[in-house]
Structure formats: structure tokens, C-alpha cells
Amino acid sequence: MNGVETLAGAVFVAPLAVTLLAPFLPSRWAQRLAAAVSALLMLLLAYAAYATLGSGPVYVFSNTLVIDPYGALLALAVTFASLLAVVAAGPVVNSWITGPAFYSLAMLMLFGVYALVFTADLLVVMTAWILVSVASYAASALARDPYSVEGAVKYALMGSASSTLLMIGIIFYFALARGTHVAPGLAPPTGFTWIAALATMVFIVAAVGFKMGVFPFQTWLPDAYGGVHPALVAFIIGVSKVMGVAALYRLTLPLAEAYPHYWFTVIAAFSILTMTYGNLGALVQNDVQRMIAYSSIANAGYFLVGFAALAPLPGMRRDWALMGIAIHIVAYVLSKVGSFTLLSMVRESLGTTVMKVFRGLSLTAPASSASFVILLLSLMGMPPLLGFWSKVYLFASVVYYAPWLALIALINTVVSIAYYARIIRAVYFDKPEDGPSEVVQHREQVAVLLVTAVLSVLLAFGILQVVVEKLLPL
């Protein structure tokens, strides 16, 4: 398996090289370098997925990393998101004095997320987690305006709290596994082991919950994602979601297999609270950026439905759950990167993202508005878009074991239509009070919006489903 090890080495060294080079280059060149390396990494990861297909997971670097097709797919999704965000951020970020640092930090985060996606050892989990977190705190403060920096401070404090919780989770995990290797075969819940098992689950979900916005650890998220400059959020939001999903996927498969009943109960409870809170919170917002920040809390809840279904209980469709998680990651990342790119245009041109300025946006920016609406519909779960298929798989995975959980998720989806419809109505049907808002659109930003929207439509027609089905680890 020397070939796979070399491949893994290349995948890890490439972003690190850009990280070290970018600060010494002018912004434009740093951007080109980061974009080119992201594109190259996508090819490498696609090859990694192909090379490990059918051979089962391959352990490399003294069993600390595991390369499998499902992990390669998650890594591919986050790399694509970073490519789009790096391209879209250019017109905004390149004018800042901190411009080159953005590309450097973006690639550093990518490096950390790869380590987390392919991890098989608790030491790697902890290191990669802190690496991504620290880079994202610095990245969120790059705009240097009061709102961004306040958001960044909150993000940094809550991120430290989340690292604290992850640390406890890892200590209990370490005690359960009697070592740092992450693999199936944890001690069955006898004696006091069940306390350690419950504590491991609760603390790991809490830590990941801080990053993904799981209730009750979501309080920082609307302030950070609603305050930090949208060009930066477009990147951070995708990375931190994939990071959370990757950490849960790697750490919890052994936990879910060893303690299925605890696992289902804990995750289902978190899931219901999270999606309900996110959707109800979004309903009362008057600022589109904050509304979309709340919708990412709701989406964290939908992800957890899939994770709850990973417990091997009678009637659970674990294959559907993994498919749903993978497709939802792609749908979510496309929608968020695209919509935050539009928000970034609006905030740069008009200085605010309140609902009012979106009235009549379709008159001045027809292509961008159309893409934005498609992305929102995909997030909402409108058939035939990508977001619809991911929700079908996520909700169907629990329907035989716990129909009530699928029903609650469905009701939540219906509630979410209300606020997405408000944005769509403002963009297309409301008459602006004092003439339509003039929005400066850069070529790159419009291109990214169009690409995300087109992919949300195209991938939905069976392409992604077929690919993901082939990559499933089960």
C-alpha cells in the first residue's frame, strides 16, 4: 500500500506548501495559487477515492490515518467549496491589506480538515481540530471592521470552549478504548462503563455541536456568521460543517456500534432541539445574513437525523443515512457558498444585508438573483433539487425505527419554507420603495453563483446518488 501512502502524502503537502508560500506573494498571485492547488487536490482526491474503491479502508502513516472512498468524498466536497470560496472572495479580499493571509489560512484550514476527515487516531483528531479552529479564528477577523472582529472574538471564545469539550470527550474515549486508536470494538456497557460511554457521546456531540451549531451550543453562531464579513463566512461555514461531520463520522461509528440505544437517544434529542430552534429563530429575523445563519443551525439538526440512524438497530437504514449525509454535505456547501457570495456582493455595495435592500434585486442582478433563489430552494428541499434528495435519504433512514423523528424533521422542513419564501418574495415580487438597489457584481462572484446553482440542479438528476452509493463504507 505504498502507493496510497505517497498519494496521501501529496494530498497533505500541497495545501501546506501554499500556506507557507502565500504570505510572500501579492494577493492576486496568492489567490491564483490557492485556486490552482485546490483544483489539483480535487483530482488527487478523486483518484484516491478511485484507488481505494473495493479494497476496503487503507491505513497509512503507522495507522494514524485511514484512507477510504467515503472520506475522500467528504474531502472532495470541502475542497470544491474552498475553490469556489477562494475564487468568489477575490474581488473583496484582494483589496484588503490582509488579502494574502486569507489564502494562506484557507489552505491551512483545508490541511486540518483533511487530517480530520482521514483520522484514525485521537492524537490526530485533537491536533487537526485545534489547527482548523485556530486558523478559522484568525480568518474570521481578517476584515478588521468592528462587526467582523466582534464576531471573530465570539467565534474564538466559543471555539475554545468547543475544544475544551472535545478534550473531555477524547479523555473518556481514551479510557473506553484503552488507547488512542479509533476502531470498532469498544468495551460493552457493563458496570460503570455506561457512564463513560454516555459522557463520551455527550461531550463529543457538544464539541462538534459548537462548530456545527447544535442546540444548546448555537448561541454564538448567528452573531458570528451574521456579523463576520460574508466573503469570509462563505469559506468558514463550509469548512466548519464538513469538519463537524467528519469528526462525528470518524469518532462515532465505533460508539454507535457499541452502544446503539444510548447513541440513538442522545443524537435524536439533540437533533429535534436543534432543527426546531434553528427554524423558529430564522422565522423572526429581519436580516437575510442572520436568517441564513439560523438556517445553518436547522441544517445541523437535519445532519443529526442521519447520524442518529447510524446506530445498528432493527429497521435502521444505515446505508441511506450515510448517503443522505454525503449528499446533504454537497447540497449544503454549494448553497451556503453561493448564497454568502451574493450576500458579500450586497454588503460590499450597500453596507447592509437587511431584508429591505433585497427588494427588487432581480431587476438589477437577474442572473445572480435567479441562482440565489435556486440555492435557497435547494436548501429548503424543493424537488427535484439536490437538497430534496439529501433530505429524502436522511429522513427515510430513520423512518422504520422511529417514524416520529422523520415526522418532526418533515414538519420542520415545512416551517422553513416560510422564511425562505420571504427572501424569495423580496427578491422577485416586492417593489422597491426608492428604486431598485444598485449592486456591484464582479465577474468571479456571478460565475461562482451560477456554478453552484447549476450544480445544485444537475447533480440532483441521479449523478451524485450513483457516485455516493458506490463509495459507501458499509
Add this chain to the structure above:
Amino acid sequence: MIPVTWYYVVAAVLFAIGSYGAVVHRNAVRILVSLELMFNAELLLLLAVASTIEAVQGALLAILVIALTSSEIGVAIPIIVLLFRLTGTVDVTRASRLRG
């Protein structure tokens, strides 16, 4: 020799003090100090747990965590300083209240 349970108790008490501080304060620096206290409580817990397990990784993890938390503080403090320069305060709830 002190039984290992006592270490758990001390760690739990330290952690509780730290979480209390992190929840009640609005001053970013105070929250950060409270979080550090929580980290140190965990370090104690980790070493106590590791002493009951025949695995060298426990000590490795502890050394790693000491290095990692200092890097986290190293980035958080400059951001807080930046906030102070821009707004003249390190109260993390002030700016969002101004916005309404």
C-alpha cells in the same frame, strides 16, 4: 499514596469553577482565563485516567494538549486586542446590542 479518585474530584471542582466563570462573565479576557482553568482541570483528569491505563499515549496526549491550547490563546488574544482597538471595549455583548 493518594487514591486516583481524589484527582478526579479535584479535576471536577476545577472544571466547575472554570465553567462558572466562562458562563457568567462578559469580558472576553476573563472568559479566556476561565477556559484555561477548564483545560487545566482536563489535563489533570487525563493524567489521572492515563495512570490507570497501561498506555503511553496518555502522556503524549497531555503534552500535545499543553502545546495546542497555548497556540489557541496565542491567536485569541490578538483578536481581542484588535476588538479593543476598534471599539474600546472587550465586552463581547456590546456591539451586537448596539446594532439592536
